[in-house]
Amino acid sequence: MSPPMITAPLTELSQALAAKRLSSVELIEGLLARIDRGNGRLNAFLTIDRERALGAARLADVQRSRGTAGPLTGIPIAHKDVIMTEGLKTTCGSRMLEKFIAPYSAFVVEQLAAAGMVLVGKTNMDEFAMGSSNENSFFGPVRNPWNADFVAGGSSGGSAAAIAARFVPAATGTDTGGSIRQPAALSGVCGIKPTYGVCSRYGLVAFASSLDTPGVFGQTAADCAMLLTAMAGHDARDSTSLDRPREDYARDIDAAVTSKPLAGLRIGLPREYAGEGTDVAVARAIETALAEFRRLGAVTVDVSLPNVHLSVPVYYVIAPAEASSNLSRFDGVRYGHRAASYSDLDDMYCKTRAEGFGAEVKRRILVGTYVLSHGYYDAYYLKAQQVRRLIADDFRRAYDSCDLIIGPTSPTAAFRLGEKSDDPVKMYLNDIFTIAGNLTGAPAMSIPCGFDERGLPIGLQIQGDHFAEAKILNAAHRYQQVTDWHRRIPTEFAP
Amino acid sequence: MALSLDEVRRIAHLARIEITPAEAADVRAKLESIFELIGRMRAVDTTGIVPMSHAQDLVLPLREDRVTETDRHASYQQVAPAVEDGLYLVPKVIE
Numbered sequence: 001m002s003p004p005m006i007t008a009p010l011t012e013l014s015q016a017l018a019a020k021r022l023s024s025v026e027l028i029e030g031l032l033a034r035i036d037r038g039n040g041r042l043n044a045f046l047t048i049d050r051e052r053a054l055g056a057a058r059l060a061d062v063q064r065s066r067g068t069a070g071p072l073t074g075i076p077i078a079h080k081d082v083i084m085t086e087g088l089k090t091t092c093g094s095r096m097l098e099k100f101i102a103p104y105s106a107f108v109v110e111q112l113a114a115a116g117m118v119l120v121g122k123t124n125m126d127e128f129a130m131g132s133s134n135e136n137s138f139f140g141p142v143r144n145p146w147n148a149d150f151v152a153g154g155s156s157g158g159s160a161a162a163i164a165a166r167f168v169p170a171a172t173g174t175d176t177g178g179s180i181r182q183p184a185a186l187s188g189v190c191g192i193k194p195t196y197g198v199c200s201r202y203g204l205v206a207f208a209s210s211l212d213t214p215g216v217f218g219q220t221a222a223d224c225a226m227l228l229t230a231m232a233g234h235d236a237r238d239s240t241s242l243d244r245p246r247e248d249y250a251r252d253i254d255a256a257v258t259s260k261p262l263a264g265l266r267i268g269l270p271r272e273y274a275g276e277g278t279d280v281a282v283a284r285a286i287e288t289a290l291a292e293f294r295r296l297g298a299v300t301v302d303v304s305l306p307n308v309h310l311s312v313p314v315y316y317v318i319a320p321a322e323a324s325s326n327l328s329r330f331d332g333v334r335y336g337h338r339a340a341s342y343s344d345l346d347d348m349y350c351k352t353r354a355e356g357f358g359a360e361v362k363r364r365i366l367v368g369t370y371v372l373s374h375g376y377y378d379a380y381y382l383k384a385q386q387v388r389r390l391i392a393d394d395f396r397r398a399y400d401s402c403d404l405i406i407g408p409t410s411p412t413a414a415f416r417l418g419e420k421s422d423d424p425v426k427m428y429l430n431d432i433f434t435i436a437g438n439l440t441g442a443p444a445m446s447i448p449c450g451f452d453e454r455g456l457p458i459g460l461q462i463q464g465d466h467f468a469e470a471k472i473l474n475a476a477h478r479y480q481q482v483t484d485w486h487r488r489i490p491t492e493f494a495p
Numbered sequence: 496m497a498l499s500l501d502e503v504r505r506i507a508h509l510a511r512i513e514i515t516p517a518e519a520a521d522v523r524a525k526l527e528s529i530f531e532l533i534g535r536m537r538a539v540d541t542t543g544i545v546p547m548s549h550a551q552d553l554v555l556p557l558r559e560d561r562v563t564e565t566d567r568h569a570s571y572q573q574v575a576p577a578v579e580d581g582l583y584l585v586p587k588v589i590e
Contacts, residue, residue: 310539345585
């Protein structure tokens with residue numbers, strides 16, 4: 001049997017490594033060469049940890065030969081640069097942390113390392129995870145692997161592009177308002193945001209603590225299931241980490257195939273999702289995908305989410321409010337950038353933060369500072385939390401009559417670099433379908449379901465109630481067994 | 496929502512972010528458009544609705560009152576802009 005492609009999905013690489021048809025060193029050397037050739041074009045990676053990656057790969061091969069390797073041993077992964085990796089730069093895409101070396105690792109990094117995964121580098125992102133296009137990175141935008149004139153999506157754009165270009169088979173991301181699902185959609189890969197609390201936030205540089213959720217990117221739903229299983233778990237260092245029994249998120253995927261694997265599954269179609277500026281090509285791709293889900297045995301039912309249109313305004317109170325508080329830690333005293341000249345302590349803070357933060361981060365801090373300032377709390381933050389409850393109640397009611405909710409991840413495919421960068425509100429409305437998942441804390445994933453007339457990928461979002469990850473992943477997997485959108489590779493990055 | 500330049504400067508100072516006079520007008524215009532978006536939520540009747548502060552209805556866990564952290568100040572201070580004798584240096588604040 002010939003050695004498998006190093007660009008294959010993670011589950012196939014895992015089998016090839018287990019069968020010793022491929023070594024971890026071969027895999028990682030091959031992928032590092034792909035990164036060397038292609039990263040200049042995409043700007044997906046900010047840091048490559050070549051030496052340690054190769055060292056870890058050699059160790060993985062030794063473990064393999066001794067029979068102590070697990071299914072993820074020796075498989076490379078990239079972490080979004082908002083996730084702390086001990087001894088390695090963690091910039092958050094910001095000038096503020098341009099030279100910051102993380103003094104400890106995040107829980108999710110520890111989990112995946114404990115499963116044997118090899119860290120190859122850190123991926124580019126919108127500064128402090130604030131953005132939907134990756135144009136807010138201090139280190140320059142990530143470009144879309146399908147067409148370099150277009151954005152890769154954000155904020156986890158580097159991770160999404162790295163999967164799409166087949167630089168790595170796995171990458172982490174964080175999702176506060178769609179930052180895993182939207183770049184997954186725009187870059188044509190899979191990405192899942194699990195239920196809030198399933199993956200510890202310990203070691204994530206905090207943006208909006210009641211919404212921030214670590215998750216993963218992969219080529220397939222089966223890959224994401226395997227990664228999520230390794231990465232989830234209780235962690236006492238995050239007070240919101242849920243203490244519940246460990247789950248195998250691939251349990252349904254591994255079940256026997258029948259001709260109607262989704263028989264009995266009720267898919268909810270929110271009538272409010274019609275319109276909302278959805279592009280014709282996107283709507284058509286979703287319709288075609290729904291027909292596929294019906295052929296697999298699922299039934300579709302109409303549901304209503306009357307308050308979901310308030311998600312974006314609510315989010316732009318809650319997220320900036322929490323961000324303004326979280327980002328107050330960047331004061332030029334304990335870590336990060338400090339202005340070169342200043343008159344006194346107060347001036348040092350003001351200049352440090354003016355120089356260290358980019359325009360979008362400053363805007364959100366200002367919005368957050370305003371809504372939390374004296375006399376405005378009830379009218380904004382408290383009000384937003386009340387409307388957040390109304391939105392969550394809408395979903396709760398919808399799940400009385402359906403198991404999953406399906407629709408577009410984003411109203412359009414990728415847009416051109418610069419197209420929306422001077423209009424924050426236009427950019428924010430791009431997250432119209434993803435934000436509710438963060439407000440409710442429920443899991444959601446994006447999978448590729450087609451291309452528009454320009455050849456740019458379209459993403460389908462599958463949402464479920466709290467802890468429905470396995471159900472979501474299984475539905476995505478069954479769809480991927482009968483379609484091949486997830487197997488397409490951008491021409492420029494074909495192996 | 497209309498914001499005055501004075502309000503923009505006041506918020507910027509609360510947030511400890513210096514804004515130059517040249518930037519202020521653009522910052523104001525963009526903040527106004529964001530508050531217009533936020534305004535769509537303000538008309539909703541939320542009488543009696545319990546605020547949802549969190550995605551999970553959690554009771555914050557308590558832990559045993561014992562030392563769990565080790566002393567890592569040296570490694571944490573390696574990333575600080577200015578330290579001396581284990582202390583963070585800042586401009587003089589007390590005369």
